[in-house]
Amino acid sequence: MMRPFAMGLVLLVCQMTAWAHKASDSYLVVDVNGKAVTAQWDIALRDIDFALGLDRDGNAEITWGELRSRQSDLAAWALSRLALTRNGSCPLQVTGLQVDEHTDGGYAVLHLSGVCADATGALGLQYRLLFDLDSLHRGLLRLTLDGATHTTVLSPTSGGLQFGAARASRWEQFSQYLVEGVWHIWIGFDHILFLLSLLLPAVLVLHMRHWQGVTSFGVAVREVLWVVTSFTAAHSITLSLAALGLVSLPTSLVESAIALSVVLAAANNLWPVVERRRWLVAFGFGLIHGFGFASVLAELGLPANALVLSLLGFNLGVEVGQVAIVAGFLPVAFLLRNTRFYLRGVFVLGSWLTMLVALTWFIERAFDLKLVSP
Amino acid sequence: MNSRYLQRSFCAGLALCGSLLGSLAQSAPRTPVDDAAVIEKLPFRAGDSRARELNALRASNRKAPSDAAIAAALAQAYFDTAQARGDPRYIGYADAVLSPFDPQMSVDLLVIRGMLRQYRHDFDGALGDFAAALAQDPERAGAHAWRGAIYLVVAQYDKARTECAALRDLQRLVLQGGCTGLVQAYTGQLNSAYATLQKTLALARHDDQRLWLLTRLGEVSAWLGQNARAERHYRDALALGRDDGYLLAAWADFLLDHNRPAEVIKLLAGWEASDPLLLRLAEAETQLQMPAAKAHVQALDDRFAAAKLRGDTTHRAEEARFQLRLRKNAILALPLAAANYQIQKEPRDLRMLLEAALAARDPDAAKPAHDWLQSTGFEDAPMRALAAQTLQLPVVKKQVMSP
Numbered sequence: 001m002m003r004p005f006a007m008g009l010v011l012l013v014c015q016m017t018a019w020a021h022k023a024s025d026s027y028l029v030v031d032v033n034g035k036a037v038t039a040q041w042d043i044a045l046r047d048i049d050f051a052l053g054l055d056r057d058g059n060a061e062i063t064w065g066e067l068r069s070r071q072s073d074l075a076a077w078a079l080s081r082l083a084l085t086r087n088g089s090c091p092l093q094v095t096g097l098q099v100d101e102h103t104d105g106g107y108a109v110l111h112l113s114g115v116c117a118d119a120t121g122a123l124g125l126q127y128r129l130l131f132d133l134d135s136l137h138r139g140l141l142r143l144t145l146d147g148a149t150h151t152t153v154l155s156p157t158s159g160g161l162q163f164g165a166a167r168a169s170r171w172e173q174f175s176q177y178l179v180e181g182v183w184h185i186w187i188g189f190d191h192i193l194f195l196l197s198l199l200l201p202a203v204l205v206l207h208m209r210h211w212q213g214v215t216s217f218g219v220a221v222r223e224v225l226w227v228v229t230s231f232t233a234a235h236s237i238t239l240s241l242a243a244l245g246l247v248s249l250p251t252s253l254v255e256s257a258i259a260l261s262v263v264l265a266a267a268n269n270l271w272p273v274v275e276r277r278r279w280l281v282a283f284g285f286g287l288i289h290g291f292g293f294a295s296v297l298a299e300l301g302l303p304a305n306a307l308v309l310s311l312l313g314f315n316l317g318v319e320v321g322q323v324a325i326v327a328g329f330l331p332v333a334f335l336l337r338n339t340r341f342y343l344r345g346v347f348v349l350g351s352w353l354t355m356l357v358a359l360t361w362f363i364e365r366a367f368d369l370k371l372v373s374p
Numbered sequence: 375m376n377s378r379y380l381q382r383s384f385c386a387g388l389a390l391c392g393s394l395l396g397s398l399a400q401s402a403p404r405t406p407v408d409d410a411a412v413i414e415k416l417p418f419r420a421g422d423s424r425a426r427e428l429n430a431l432r433a434s435n436r437k438a439p440s441d442a443a444i445a446a447a448l449a450q451a452y453f454d455t456a457q458a459r460g461d462p463r464y465i466g467y468a469d470a471v472l473s474p475f476d477p478q479m480s481v482d483l484l485v486i487r488g489m490l491r492q493y494r495h496d497f498d499g500a501l502g503d504f505a506a507a508l509a510q511d512p513e514r515a516g517a518h519a520w521r522g523a524i525y526l527v528v529a530q531y532d533k534a535r536t537e538c539a540a541l542r543d544l545q546r547l548v549l550q551g552g553c554t555g556l557v558q559a560y561t562g563q564l565n566s567a568y569a570t571l572q573k574t575l576a577l578a579r580h581d582d583q584r585l586w587l588l589t590r591l592g593e594v595s596a597w598l599g600q601n602a603r604a605e606r607h608y609r610d611a612l613a614l615g616r617d618d619g620y621l622l623a624a625w626a627d628f629l630l631d632h633n634r635p636a637e638v639i640k641l642l643a644g645w646e647a648s649d650p651l652l653l654r655l656a657e658a659e660t661q662l663q664m665p666a667a668k669a670h671v672q673a674l675d676d677r678f679a680a681a682k683l684r685g686d687t688t689h690r691a692e693e694a695r696f697q698l699r700l701r702k703n704a705i706l707a708l709p710l711a712a713a714n715y716q717i718q719k720e721p722r723d724l725r726m727l728l729e730a731a732l733a734a735r736d737p738d739a740a741k742p743a744h745d746w747l748q749s750t751g752f753e754d755a756p757m758r759a760l761a762a763q764t765l766q767l768p769v770v771k772k773q774v775m776s777p
Contacts, residue, residue, distance in 0.1 A: 020677045021461040021647045025684050040403070045414035046463070058420025065409030098403035099413045103673070103680045106414035109403040135473055136466030136494075138684045153685050 022104040024137040026129055028154075030084070031144045034119035036298075037090050039112040041078065042100055047130055047137070048108055052077060064099065067108060071097050078110060078129065085124035088117025123163045127154040147176060174313040181317020184296050185325075190258050190361065191289055192325060193354050197265035198227050198282055199329060200347050203337040206272055211347065213337030220334050226279040228326060234286025235293060236315050242294030243311050254291040256366040261285035262358035269351040293318060417459065427451060435471060445471050446482035453489055460619040460648035465493050481511045488520055495688045495717055497524050515546040522553040529719035529746065531561050548578050552587060559594050560721070562751025568594050585614050589621045596628055597721070597754040604628060619648055626654040627722070631756075635661040646670070649677055653692050657699055671700050690714040694726050704733035712739055719746065721754065728760045732767070740764040 027042040045062050049055055052073055054062050067074075075094035084090040096111035116123075123145050130137040139154030143163055150163050185191055202223040204211045214220050241247040265281065268274055274281050297314055336342040363369060406413065418425035431448040438444055449468040456464035469490050472483050479487065488503035501524060504517040511517075522537030534557050541550035551574025559567035571594060575587045588611035595604035608625045611618075622645065626638045635658035642658075645651040652670060659667035678693050694710035697703045711730040715723050724743050731740035740761065746752070747761055 020649065020652075020673070020680075021459065021463070022677065022680060023462040023466055023684070023686065025680070042403075046416060049414075049416060050467070055416055055420065060416040060419040060422075061412045062414040062416065063409060064406040064411045064413050067413065068409065098405050100403045103676045131470070133470050134463065134466035135469040136462065140683055153683075 020104045024130060024134050025102075026137070026139050027102070027107075028082075028127070028139050029142045030125075032084075032086070032090075032116070032123055033144075033146060035086070035090075035116045037084060037092065037112070037114040037116060039092070039114075041082075041110040041112060042102065042107040043078065043110065043129070044102070044104065045099075045106045045108055046104075047134070048074060051130065051133055062106070067099070068097065074108065075110070079112075081128040081130075083124075083126040084114065084116070086116035086118050087121045090114045090116035124160055125163065126160045127158065131156040147172070170309060174309050177310040177313030178317040178320070180296075181314040181319075182321040182324075183317075184293065185318045185321035188292070188296075190262055190358070191292070193358060194258070194262045194265055194285065194289065195228075195231065195322065195325065196329065197262060197269060197351065197354055198231070198278055199224060199326065200333070200350060201269055201278070202227065203330070203333045204343075204347065211343060217334055220330065220337075223278070224326060224330055227282045228322060230279040230283040231286040231289070232319055232322070234283045235290030235318070238287045238290025239293045239297070239315060239318075240290075240311060242291050243297050243314075244307070249291050251295055252365060252368070254288065254295065256362060257288045258285075258292050259358050259362035259365055261288055263355055263362055266351045266355035266358060269347065270355070417461065424455065428455065439474065442475060442480045442483055445475065446480070446486060449483070449486045449490075453486060453493075456493070457619070458617040460645075460651070462493075465490055479506075481507045481514055481517075484510070485514065485516050485520070488517070492520065492524055497528055497717070500524060513544055515541055515544050515549055518544070519546075519549045519553065522557075526556055526560060527718050527720055529560075529750075531557055531750070548574055548583055551577065552583075552590070555594075556590065559590075559597070560750060560752065562753050564594055564598050564753045568598065581614050581616060585611050585616055585618055585621060588614075589618075589624055592628065593624055596631075597757075599755060601628075601632065619651065623650050623654060626651070626658075630654065630657055630661075633661075635659075639664075646673070649674070649689060650692055652677075653696055653700075660700060671696075674700070687713075691718060691723055691726060694730060698726070698730050698733060704730055704735075708734040708736060708739055712742075715742060721752065721757065724752075725757055725760065728757070728764055732760065732764050735767050737764050737767040 024044055024047050026044065026047070028039065029041075030037065030039040045054065045067065048067075049062060052070060054066050054070060056066055071094070074097075079092055079094065082092065084092065092112045092114035094110050095113050098109040098111070100107045100109045123143070125141070125143070127139045127141070129139060135156055141150075141152050141154055143150045143152075145163050152158075152161070154161075201211070203214055203220045205214050205219075214223075238247070242249075265285070268278075268281070293314075297311075333342065333346075336346070418428075420426075420429075428448075428451055431444065431451055434444045435441070435448045449471045452464040452468035452471070456462060456468070468486065472479070472487050472490075475483050484503045484507035488500040488507065491497075491500035491503060501521060504521045504524075507514055507517045518537045518540045522534045522541070525531070525534035525537065534553065538550055538553035538557060541553055551570055555567045555571035555574060558564075558570060568591065571587055571591050575584065575591065578584045578587055588607045592604045592607035592611065595601075595607060605628070608621070608628060611621050612625065622641065626641060629635070629638045629641070638654060638658035639662070642651050642655040646655065652674060656667055656670040656674060659670060674696055678689060678696065681689050690710050691714045694707045694714055697710060698707035701707075708730040711723075711727045715727045724746055727743050728740055731737065731743070744761055744765070747758065752758075
């Protein structure tokens, strides 16, 4: 008779964590970077129910289905009660709905994004959620404006607030973008795979249609330097052009082309076409990858007052990230270059896997399909 | 009951618990997989009588937003719900119902706004509302009664007596008896206070009045050291079968003072949502060294932190007691107790100030409490003993606390 006992235990534990009675709060976290706005807004389900009526079947329980079916009403209601401005309005939209818990119960989590009229100047914020229904409601705001954080409690008497743009020091801005650059090459698997596909053969040489290890470390280093330098030069050019708004390409095209570049680079290892002038391949496709970095930078937003400096920081960050990958890869690859493990396992099997993965990306991105669900 | 249903409800319970416990550790937004997943429980079912009453009033208010009588009825119903369940959201709802009428408020609306303001410890604002109501209608007994109650909390006993007299002139004998009884109790006449309250109880016909009087009779008896009588009054009050946060807190304090924590745990099971009651429950669990104490102390910590975030200072009395008795941190407790005493000066506030001053070995901090005891002649023997102890503290200040 385990079950009744276990049920009792569950009830006991449940009682232990009963929700607190507390006046109503919402938690609003806003991040404004230049023109780009992202935000997370946690609103208590009890408050949403009081305003919109969520409990359709009247059983005093709100289910995920009951919330989800009202997502558009919720979005319209919430967004009509929050306005951001930066020398003009920053229209917001709801990009996702989740749930969470705070001390007094379940909350709907609204993910928001938007684009402001201007990338500089003070940020205006007007908050009116629930004040018509609950005058003790408060909005707990954490705003990060171009890297500087402000917190405040929004009440019915707050009215429209203005937050001054931070004057972050030049060095702070530079290092912030440097870190972003490093981070984005590390989490950008397509860039890493492209680079590795080009680097895998750097410790090898094609001899009588068979790959074998190069004789000296110097040869390998020279090859790697050529490849990395030309990749860097190429993507710096397009990254700068795109970030400064001089050239722009549709994202889907860029993303598909990046995937294709990985497919081709990996295929070239299996069926060598370009063998001696890999740096040319690196340069050519590097131009495409530069556009990819630029779209990341666009999401991040570039501060108008330190445009060039931030761009330089981001670019350098990408290079530092790359150098770190190369520095980790090259010595190991050189040591293993004549082993079966490297020649068969890493080089051949790795290239095959890379090619297949990139091919999947390419099909997904080019035809807007979802082959592998996350 | 078929086993499948059991299994499913068990899993649902477990999932809910998991999410609750998880949220304590580290909350992060998540996407439920199942549409049927319960993500929140509301205080009432749509069919509950209180929910039906509130919904009907809310619908009428929406139809006729400028009708002051409907607004007053709805705001009063929200206030009663807040009192019964200790849930401050209803105070905010009530206030929002009233605010469109400002500044042209009827007597009814002014009285209710005063009640809402005193709930939030805005005593000056509340006194202003009651004064405005009485200017329109000098015979509004409720306004006098509330004003008397506020003067008692802020220790202005002469003004409280004036309100009691006004209630007598209006022939509101139950309200007057409660008012006078408390003034007597707070000013060192516990025996007369007991007699007054006892006499008033005989006149009271409504259960809510009886509950209030019985609770106060319990408190006065306990101050007199007549514990058996106190217990009888508290039990009579509980037997009326009405939810009342103040009664539960007073009875729990009595039990804690008399070393009966196990009964507190039985009494307050299911009342964890209310901060003052969870505080008393956690004290009882700590005394009994129960494992649940740890989670409850943590929950209180989280709630005080959440209140601080929104700039809420109405919890200072509870927070002082929490720091002192559960965190054993007199250094944090003393400024909280002192700040609370600036606003509220009832016997329990005074006692907390004395306990905190004693624990922090700071005789100067206890001085306002000594002054109060001296000027009022308040008779509770344990409180006087506590005050005497603080007088024996070494006057050398800035002494490091012994571990």
